[in-house]
Amino acid sequence: MSIALRGIGKQFGEFAAVKDIDLDVPTGALIALLGPSGCGKTTLLRIIAGLDAPDEGQVLFDGRDATLWPIRDRNVGFVFQHYALFRHMSVFENVAFGLKVKPRRERPSSADIRRKVQSLLELVQLDWAGDRYPAQLSGGQRQRVALARALAVDPGVLLLDEPFGALDSQVRHELRRWLRRLHDELHFTSIFVTHDQQEAIEVADTIVVLNRGRIEQCGDPGEVYDLPTSAFVHRFLGQVNELPVQLRDGRAYLGPIDISPAADVRTGDSNNIALIRPHEIEIGAEGTGWPATVIAVRVIGPIVRLELSAQGLPANELLEAEISRERYEAERFGIGQTVGLRFRRWQVYPASGAAA
């Protein structure tokens, strides 16, 4: 099922949760709604599900206006962050719920229900747990039950609200990969909400970045990460260093480094900042670039993170750089050592917009 949003807006009292949202979700897509808490992502998901009604705009399911459809007619599967399993029912009964509440004409026979639930439990690798109660399962297992329960009614679209938010990082990683595989096998349309950029990049085909109730950028993960259209998106998807762009004699500088003529520097505007990701900083021997002192070194598995105090910057504004473990082993930058910095890539934004 394809979903389209047209000019969706929703107010909670004075607070505009979402404004002017236009979005197309083609059939079979796996989309992430990504943003900080309070950006409107959950509200948007609830509007699609029919749990909240928009104040303005339209929700289209396969081109038909579904804005006023009640949730039970929408054929959506909804998975909550805290699973919302029915505590008084066994795992089997939880998964069978959607089938058992169907009107008698449409309800499958109990043998068919049993078969379907069993196959779903196998799909989520919990076929041994049918008789257990939710309280007896771990968080990851509960979330898989919730997924199986949502899939039982063959939803046209699966909506997941921070589905892995309550799990520890190991289980989260495993479930992400599993969800991605499941999606590739079954090709259902799904939309999930997350505040974790890593999760969005790992799982989704398309990332929709939301900020203050509006869509900041929409694109595939590589595009959103490498070509952010705003400072907000640049900051939100991964770590960044921020440097003021200095204008001297009609040329633009980051510290002593001349970055002009860069097409994206509007030299007339004196309030620009450059955003540089840690892995875009190159560290060389002293004298090869912007002089800087190594303040701290931290080895994090395959990468090494260095904190650097660049000459001319305030002492509390440290730059963060990431280099590969191999390079670090070869160069052995030590604390207190003076090095030279160069930037492989940067992006310049007007400072006023960046403050958003």
Add this chain to the structure above:
Amino acid sequence: MAAAEARSDAGRAAPGRLLLIAAALLFLGLFLVLPLLAVFAQALAKGVGAYFIAIADPNAWASVKLTLTVAAIAVPFNLVFGVAAAWAIAKFDFRGKNTLITLIDLPFAVSPVIAGLIFILLFGSHGWFGGYLKVHHIRVVFAVPGIVLATIFVTFPFIARELIPVMQAQGKDDEETALSLGATGWQTFWRVTLPNIRWGLMYGVLLCNARAMGEFGAVSVVSGHIRGLTNTMPLHVEILYNEYNYTAAFAVASLLALLALLTLVGKSFLEWRQPELRHAVAPARDRTRREKT
């Protein structure tokens, strides 16, 4: 070393624990068990024969029947109202919600005697609706309807008050999930909401029932104390007591106490029959409220 320390810690804690348990048992015995025993002892003071004669008195029986009837009307009424009110308050946002919560608490704040007088004021022969009722030959005050109304008023908050925090703690996720799976509102209520609140509901019903059977003040004002007709058990006990008929008074009182004990036994029996539900309710508490984005 650490283990030995821990053990000696536990040893030091033991006297305090014993003291606490002893204090709890002492108070329990003094204020709950002893009075209960006294009721039965006094009732049987003149022998089992006198006890049964007192109970077999037609007026005593009439009071038992009336008390059970009143409870049988008031409890279901407040059950429906309590669930509806708790549902509305816990699951929806609307204008006037705080006013509604305050109103539900009103019977707790108002003295039962005042509660009774309210109904005299409304339905008594000189009351607001007195003239209309007289013309149509409907008796409310000094009759069973008045007693039922007063009892409903006094027991109004019990079930709603018990359910509101339970329902608020559970949030709306379960209901929303059920709806998204295609359940109707009715199916959602019976299959999801009701099982989730059953223990809170039962406790509320228990309290409501105990109060409905035991209410004295409000009922006393509207009843008119007509023997065999409008005397509930507590009223009948008082009349007998005032007539120095201690054996009969305590015999009826012992019946009232027995009814209360029966409700408690019923509750324990249900809990014992369905042990899996007891632990199934607990996790609701550690659920955090859903982040509103």
